[in-house]
Amino acid sequence: MEKRYLLAPGPTAIPPEVLLKMAEPILHHRNPLFESVVEEVRANLKYLFGTKNEVLIFASSGTGAMESAVTNALSAGDKAICIRSGKFGERWANICKAYGVEAINIDLPWGDALDPALVEKTLKANPRVNAVYMQATETSTGVRFPVKEVAAIVKNYPNTLMVVDGITGVGVFELPLDAWNIDVLVGGSQKAMMLPPGLAFAAVSDKAWEFSKTSKLPKFYFNWAKERTNLEKNQTNFTPAISLIVGLRESLRMIKEEGLEHIYKRIDKLAAATRTGATALGLKVFAKSPSPAVTAIVAPVGIDGQAIYKTLWKKYGVTGAGGQDQLKGKIFRIATLGYADKYDVITAIAALEFTLRDLGYKFEMGKGVAAATDSLKDQ
Ligand SMILES: Cc1ncc(COP(=O)(O)O)c(C=O)c1O
Numbered sequence: 470m471e472k473r474y475l476l477a478p479g480p481t482a483i484p485p486e487v488l489l490k491m492a493e494p495i496l497h498h499r500n501p502l503f504e505s506v507v508e509e510v511r512a513n514l515k516y517l518f519g520t521k522n523e524v525l526i527f528a529s530s531g532t533g534a535m536e537s538a539v540t541n542a543l544s545a546g547d548k549a550i551c552i553r554s555g556k557f558g559e560r561w562a563n564i565c566k567a568y569g570v571e572a573i574n575i576d577l578p579w580g581d582a583l584d585p586a587l588v589e590k591t592l593k594a595n596p597r598v599n600a601v602y603m604q605a606t607e608t609s610t611g612v613r614f615p616v617k618e619v620a621a622i623v624k625n626y627p628n629t630l631m632v633v634d635g636i637t638g639v640g641v642f643e644l645p646l647d648a649w650n651i652d653v654l655v656g657g658s659q660k661a662m663m664l665p666p667g668l669a670f671a672a673v674s675d676k677a678w679e680f681s682k683t684s685k686l687p688k689f690y691f692n693w694a695k696e697r698t699n700l701e702k703n704q705t706n707f708t709p710a711i712s713l714i715v716g717l718r719e720s721l722r723m724i725k726e727e728g729l730e731h732i733y734k735r736i737d738k739l740a741a742a743t744r745t746g747a748t749a750l751g752l753k754v755f756a757k758s759p760s761p762a763v764t765a766i767v768a769p770v771g772i773d774g775q776a777i778y779k780t781l782w783k784k785y786g787v788t789g790a791g792g793q794d795q796l797k798g799k800i801f802r803i804a805t806l807g808y809a810d811k812y813d814v815i816t817a818i819a820a821l822e823f824t825l826r827d828l829g830y831k832f833e834m835g836k837g838v839a840a841a842t843d844s845l846k847d848q
Contacts, residue, residue, distance in 0.1 A: 471786050472786060473786045473787075473788065474786055474787045474788065474813060474816055474817070474820075475788050476787055476788060476789050476803050476804050476805075476809070476813055476817050477788050477789055477790045477802075477804055478608045478637055478660070478762060478763040478790055478802060478804040478806065479608070479636075479637065479657070479659045479660045479666075479804075479806075480659040480665060480666055481659060481660060481661070481663065481804065481806060481807035481808060481809075482663070482807065482808045482809070483663055483664060483665065483716075483808065484663055484719075484720070484723060484808050486719055486723065487663055487664065487716045487719045487720050487723070488716075490715050490716050490718070490719040491665075491712045491713070491715060491716040493715065495711055495712060496711055496715065498704075498705070498708060498709050498711050499704070503711065503714075504702075504703035504704070505703070506714060506715055506718050507700070507703040507704065507705070507714065508703045509718055509721075510526075510714060510717055510718050510721060511523065511524070511700060511703070513718075513721035513722070513724070513725055514526075514670065514672075514721065516721075516724075516725060516729070517639060517640060517656075517662075517721065517724060517729070518639060518644075518645075518646050518654055518656070518670070518672035519643075519644065519645025519646050519647055519648060519649075520645070520646040520647045520654075520672050520674070521647060522646070522647075522672065522673055522674065522675070522678075523672075523673070523697050523700050523701070524656075524670050524671070524672040525537075525670065525671045525672075525673065525693055525696045525697060525700065526668060526669075526670055526696070526700070526705060526709070526714070527668070527669045527670070527671070527690075527691060527696070528667060528668065528669075528705075528707070528708075528709055528710040528713075529667075529668075529669045529690075529691075530657060530659075530666055530667070530669060531634075531636040531655060531656070531657030531659075531660075531669045532560065532564075532669070533669045533690075533691055534655040534656070534657070534669035534670055534671040534691070535560065535561065535564060535634055535636075535655050535669075536564050536691055537671055537688070537691035537692075537693060538602075538632050538653045538655055538671060539561075539564045539565055539568055539570060539600075539602075539686065540568060540684070540686040540687065540688040540691060541681045541684055541686075541688055541691070541692070541693040541694075542599070542600060542630055542632070542652075542653065542677055542680045542681060542684055543568070543570050543599050543600060543680070543684055543686055544683070544684055544685040544686055545568065545569035545570065545685065545686060546569065546570075546571070547570050547571070547599040547600070548570070548571045548572075548573055548595060548597055548598045548599055549561075549565050549570050549571070549572055549573065549598065549599060549600040549601070549602055550572075550573045550574075550575060550588065550591050550592065550595070550598055550600070550601045550602065551565060551572045551573070551574050551575070551602045551603075552575050552577070552583060552588075552601075552602070552603040552604070552614065553574045553575065553576050553577070554576070554577035554578070554579055554580075554581060554583065554607055554610065554612065555579050555604070555607035555608070555609035555610040555612070556607075556608075556609035556793050556794055557604050557607055557608060557609060557634060557636075558603065558604055558607060560634075561602035561603070561632075561634070562574055562602075565602070568686050568687075569686075570599075570686075573591060573595055573598065575587055575588065575591055579609070579610045579795060579796060580610045580611075580612060580755050580756055580757060580765070581612070581757050582612065582614075582615075582756075582757040582758035583603075583612075583614045583615060583619075583758075585615050585618040585619045585621075585622060588601060588619050588622055588623070589622045592622070592623070592626060592629065597628070598626070598628075598629050599628065599629060599630065599680075600629060600630040600631075600632050600652075601619065601623050601629060601630070601631055601632065602632045602634070603616070603619065603632070603633060603634070604633070604634045604636075604637075604638070605633055605634065605635040605636075605637065605638025605639070605641075605642075605644055605760075606637040606638050606641065606760035606762045606763065607760075608636070608637045608762065608763055609792075609793045609794070609796065610755060610756055610765055610796065610800075611754075611755055611756040611759055611760055611762075611763045611764055611765030611800075611802060612756040612757065612758055612759070612760060613638075613642070613756070613758050613759065613760035613761070613762075614758075615758075616633055616638070616644060616649065616651065617643075617649050619631065620633075620649045620650045620651050621649075621650065623650070623652075624650040627676075630652040630653065630676065630677055630680055631650065631651050631652045631653075632651075632652060632653040632655075632677075633651050633653065633654050633655065634655050635654045635655055635656050636655060636656060636657040636660055637660050637661070637760070637762040637763065637806060638760075638762065639654065639656040639660075639661060639662070639670075640656075640660070640661030640662055640724060640729075640732065640806070640807070641660075641661045641733070641736055641760070641761055641762045641806045642733050642736070642737070642760075642761055642762075643729075643733060646672045646674060647674070650674075651672075651674065652673070652674040652676050652677040652680075653671055653672070653673055653674070653677050654671070654672040655669070655670065655671050656669070656670035656671075656672075657669055657670070658670075658713060658717065660762070660806055660807060661732075661736075661762070661806040661807045662717065662720055662721075662724075662807070663720040663723070663724075663807045663808045664713055664716050664717055664720055665713065665716075667710050667713050668710055668713050668714070668717065671693065673693060673697075678693075681693055681694065690707070692706065733761075735810070735848070736761045736762070736805055736806060736809070737761045738811075738844075738845065738848055739761070739805035739809055739810070739811065739813070739814050739845075739848075740759065740760070740761035740762070740763075740764055740805045741761075741844060742811070742814045742841045742844040742845045742848075743764040743803055743805055743814050743817065743818070743841065744759060744764055745840045745841055745843075745844040746814065746817075746818035746821075746837040746838065746840050746841030746844075747764065747766045747818070747821070747837065748840075749836045749837045749839070749840030749841075750818075750821070750822065750825065750832050750836060750837040751769070751832055752766050752767060752769060753766070753767040754766060754767070755767050755796075755800045761805060761806070762804060762805065762806040763790075763802050763803070763804040763805070763806065764802065764803050764804075764805070765792075765796075765800045765801075765802045766800060766801055766802070766803070767799065767800055768798070768799055768800060768801060769825075769830050771829075772825070772828050772829070772830055773798050774791055774792050774796075774797070774798045774799050774800050774801045775791050775792075775797065775798050775801075776828055777801045777821075777824055777825070777828065778790060778791035778801040778802075779791075780824040780827055780828065781801070781820055781821065781824050784823070784824070784827070785820035785823055785824060786820070787816065787817055787820040787821075789801055789802055789803045789804065789817070790802040790804070803817050803821075810848075811845040811848045814841055814845065815838060815841055815842055815845070818837045818838050818841045819837075819838050821837065822834055822835070822837050822838060
């Protein structure tokens with residue numbers, strides 16, 4: 470028998486309470502029973518995304534809601550600043566390109582922190598920019614970007630929207646849409662929302678709703694206005710992912726019960742302990758400004774990062790993630806977002822020690838676990 474641990478930056482582990490709810494006989498979506506589920510979900514999504522406005526729900530992976538944040542806000546020929554410093558920043562630029570929006574890319578070396586002043590400089594140099602697209606966490610590098618600071622800059626540009634891919638940020642750290650003047654905040658179910666993949670979310674500010682009135686890009690499935698009209702009646706425009714929404718009601722109840730402040734602190738401590746454990750083994754954290762969602766660790770000289778990630782899951786039952794694209798073989802990643810606690814971190818660091826020993830890395834066995842455990846002692 471081998472127990473398995475899912476510590477990837479998505480999909481993440483799902484609490485048994487949520488799994489059981491999703492296994493219940495399916496409801497019909499045009500039935501009052503389902504409408505009461507949607508009603509509760511709408512209220513709790515507003516809490517999670519920090520907004521008085523509706524949080525739109527799509528049956529798609531997170532990228533669907535990212536695409537909606539281009540097609541519902543902009544028109545062909547518009548300009549958008551995209552922060553490209555990893556796989557997901559590149560996705561913003563690619564979506565813009567697909568729809569004829571001119572992407573003005575801020576390219577940073579993968580792993581670097583973003584200086585908000587660079588966004589301001591780029592906005593000043595390009596007077597007609599309609600949107601800034603960025604990540605809260607660039608999952609591929611483990612970097613957290615300064616959303617609050619960039620939003621405070623973009624707020625002063627009435628013709629520019631601040632759009633944030635919060636797919637590995639929502640439910641991980643503070644990202645209140647209304648209080649921080651974020652205009653669109655995108656989420657995905659398979660991350661800190663503790664659900665399987667299949668739901669995408671877009672919280673939309675009043676400013677972004679104004680932009681949507683004049684947006685001319687083609688849209689059909691991902692149509693904000695139609696979704697909002699339906700949501701206000703506790704309905705969705707098309708057949709919803711019913712069982713996922715039933716699961717979402719449960720996961721949002723759990724989130725509300727723990728409270729966002731407590732969740733943010735918990736995840737922060739777990740990520741700090743992961744970094745402490747790894748550095749005690751002589752390893753380096755890759756991100757200059759590390760996100761609590763996921764820790765990217767540099768593979769030691771002479772050891773393939775893919776071998777570390779594969780040995781972790783094949784031999785020791787811990788599924789993290791490898792590096793993507795230019796980082797393949799150079800890093801591996803361990804996530805702490807969502808349904809994670811201190812024993813997950815200790816397990817991950819213990820499995821990492823077994824793995825590194827197998828791969829011939831020289832270190833003092835137990836040092837990482839001791840450091841991680843010590844850092845978690847008050848948890
Ligand atoms: C930051 C970020 N953006 C976008 C995505 C893409 O989401 P999806 O695969 O759900 O479309 C991911 C998924 O890993 C992500 O971590």
